[in-house]
Amino acid sequence: MQLHGIHHLTAISADARGNHAFYTDDLGLRLVKKTVNQDDVSAYHLFYADGRGSPGSDITFFEWPVQPERRGTNAIVRTGLRVGSEEAILYWRERLEALGFAVPQADYVDGRLTLPFEDREGQRLALLNDEGGEPSYPWERSPVPASYQIRGLGPITLSVPTLDPTAQFLIQVLNMRHERDFETEGTGRVHVFAMGEGGPAAELHIRVEPELPRARQGAGAVHHVAFRCRGQEEYRYWVERYRELGVPSSGPVDRFYFRSLYAREPGGILCEIATDEPGFATDEPEATMGARLALPPFLEAQRAEIEKGLKPL
Template structure:
């Protein structure tokens, strides 16, 4: 059993329309699935990704219209990274962000990589990171209809940063139960703060890292719009996911058991600092119920929700995604 890398990151938005505009028109990602939150079918679940929604490229959002603003703190997924092909791509993005009024911190570093930290309109903490020296998990293929030129396009998810008060319990889960290894550390951008620790799994590289930050000066995060709900890690298939369920149960780690999300199978658990982890299968994928050329253009419902389509559509605010080519 091996964790192959980052599968997806799921965050929270209060405004599906504004979210759709920013992630497609500004960041140039493809909306590969417009569906519902299966735990609350009255709201959208939007999936943005590369050309085909390949595992490791999905940044997803639950729409929670009345969500308050996230109050930043510990026990959180505090930065989501997005991969671009090379260092010079960051110069393109710097100009683009300035043109579109996107809040950013300029080009800096994320360990040994060049990076551009920025925020979406709801304060979501993001970073573009360069794949220039990546020799691990390959990136995806940028969307061919993106407003961003392909050579600068976003190629998938990079490292996620976890912020905790106590490093040891989270490190134990990453290294003793999951298949991550501590491979590096680098100085924090916060003066006087402890180094940030780099954990890698599978083939390693930009798409297979968790960065662990220790902060003792912050309260526990209060999650809302602009915050991250969970991070999912890649496993090969359902048979391997069943082995992970057995291992977690054997290690007395409370978990959800295997849940059918239709586009993948999933299993959820919280690590000791309270951050929600998910293990997700690579398939069957987002072309299961839509033509690859038309991903995200209509409301997609898993078969077990299809008999409620009229009710569900009546409760959702219309979101036109048919003109995003």
């Protein structure tokens, strides 16, 4: 059985208000769920996505009062954001420059016009042309024109000190395939692993960088990446597969908006498998998703205490 691509990516912010402003006002994404970390209810968990909150379009953030990350290897080091044309890449370069960001000229990476940049906390991102990719669902209230809006996530770039342990985990445990390699200026050879039908929405790019120190998570770092599975039958397959292979994992976890299964690849990068359903509209209408603090039923009794401990966005 195959996974179907990137489900979401979760990163770390030390400034929820600034984070919210950047991802909605600057990047034009929709805040589709304002909730808390279910394992640490003192922390916001903010989900930004396309107009529908589609699986594969979510970049999410935990807010913790932490120092900036120490960059290095054994980490996710760049998150791809897909747009629908080369014209959109040119639009984004002008927009980001006008907003005060230092951005390079767009260049072709693995055959796709790509524009790397960072958010205000150093989160490493890259816009890339995915013309002809998956359907898009623009947000009608976005400050970005519909034809230029971010369509979803991918590819996701990892740095590891040695390739083989991670490659074996991706192939033998997660049923991914080593699809190709490509060369980049500055970081050398990149190894592409794909799942499902492939394409940038379903790719991991692996850089081998043994000269770097081990990364330490903090503000601007990525916490984990999640891969898509469809429906409960597929989810049960992955739970049973981990058990049969003896892979240390979280076991089944109900996150209310999706079901999760967590494990770490050999270098320690946290990988999640998440279901497409039930989705973010399960507890509030799609039209008003993200407008209020949403709590899963098992946290409702703590609402007053939780709201008291959170800063307004």
